[in-house]
Amino acid sequence: MAKLVVSGVTKRFGGLVAVNNVSFSLESGRILALIGPNGAGKTTLFNCLTGFYKVNAGTVEYNGTNITNWTPNRIAVLGISRTFQVVQILQGMTVLENVLVGAYLRNANTVAATDKAIEALERVGMAHQAHELAANLTLPAKKRLEVAMSLATEPKVLMLDESMAGLTPTEIANATQLLKQLRSEGLALIVVEHVMEAVMPIADSVIVLDSGTKIAEGSPRDVVSNPRVISAYLGDKYAERVQY
Ligand SMILES: Nc1ncnc2c1ncn2[C@@H]1O[C@H](COP(=O)(O)OP(=O)(O)OP(=O)(O)O)[C@@H](O)[C@H]1O
Numbered sequence: 001m002a003k004l005v006v007s008g009v010t011k012r013f014g015g016l017v018a019v020n021n022v023s024f025s026l027e028s029g030r031i032l033a034l035i036g037p038n039g040a041g042k043t044t045l046f047n048c049l050t051g052f053y054k055v056n057a058g059t060v061e062y063n064g065t066n067i068t069n070w071t072p073n074r075i076a077v078l079g080i081s082r083t084f085q086v087v088q089i090l091q092g093m094t095v096l097e098n099v100l101v102g103a104y105l106r107n108a109n110t111v112a113a114t115d116k117a118i119e120a121l122e123r124v125g126m127a128h129q130a131h132e133l134a135a136n137l138t139l140p141a142k143k144r145l146e147v148a149m150s151l152a153t154e155p156k157v158l159m160l161d162e163s164m165a166g167l168t169p170t171e172i173a174n175a176t177q178l179l180k181q182l183r184s185e186g187l188a189l190i191v192v193e194h195v196m197e198a199v200m201p202i203a204d205s206v207i208v209l210d211s212g213t214k215i216a217e218g219s220p221r222d223v224v225s226n227p228r229v230i231s232a233y234l235g236d237k238y239a240e241r242v243q244y
C-alpha cells in the first residue's frame with residue numbers, strides 16, 4: 001500500500017508563485033486528476049514531487065519517509081515515476097532501447113530487462129514498433145512510449161503529464177482502459193489532462209489548480225459543478241458535454 005502525502009508545497013520562480021501551498025494525499029488504487037488552465041502550475045507540481053525542482057516550502061512524504069528535494073533518481077528507485085509534457089525520449093534510439101532505460105532501474109540483467117521492456121510496450125500497444133527509431137514516431141506515440149518507459153520502472157505511483165493529448169477517441173478509450181487496469185493492480189495515478197472527457201469518467205478525485213493555488217478538490221461530480229472551477233477553467237458548456 002503506497003501513500004503519497006503532499007503538504008504545503010510551494011515553488012517560486014523569482015516573483016512568480018507557480019505552486020502555492022498545495023496539499024493533498026493519494027493512496028494506492030486511486031486515480032487523481034489534476035486539472036486547471038494553462039500556466040496553473042500542474043507541470044511545476046510534478047517537477048516538485050519528482051525531484052526535478054527543489055521546493056521553496058512544504059514537504060513530500062512517501063510511505064512515511066520525507067522525500068522532499070530528493071534527486072529524481074532516488075525518487076524513481078522508491079517507485080514514483082512520471083512522464084513529461086514535453087517528451088524526453090532518446091530520439092536516436094529505438095523504441096525498445098528507450099524502454100530498456102526504464103527497465104534497467106530494477107533489472108541489471110539484459111534478458112530480464114528486455115522482457116520487462118517488451119511487457120511495458122505490450123501494455124501500451126507498441127510492441128510491434130519495438131525496433132522503430134523513436135524519432136520517427138508521431139507525437140502521440142512518443143507520449144505513449146514515455147508511458148511504457150515509466151511502466152518499465154515498475155512504479156507504485158505514476159504521474160502522467162498530458163499523455164492523452166492528440167489521441168483519437170479510440171486511442172483515448174484504450175488509454176483510459178490501461179489507466180483503470182493499472183489502478184486495479186494497485187498503482188496510485190496522478191493524471192494531468194486537458195481532455196476532460198477522457199479523465200473525468202475514470203478519476204476517483206480531482207484537484208483543480210489555478211495560478212498555483214488549489215481552488216477545488218473532490219469527486220468529479222462535485223468539482224464540475226463548482227462555480228469557481230467553471231469560471232476558472234471548465235466554462236459553462238462543460239456539464240452538457242461530459243457524461244459519467
Ligand atoms: N522553469 C521555469 N522558470 C520560470 N517560470 C516557470 C518555469 N516553469 C514554469 N514556469 C511558470 O510557472 C507557471 C506554471 O507553469 P506550469 O508549466 O507548471 O503550468 P501548467 O499548469 O503545467 O500549464 P499547461 O497546462 O500549459 O501545461 C507558469 O506561469 C510558467 O510560466
Ligand SMILES: [Mg+2]
Pocket residue numbers: 042043044085161
Ligand atoms: Mg503543464
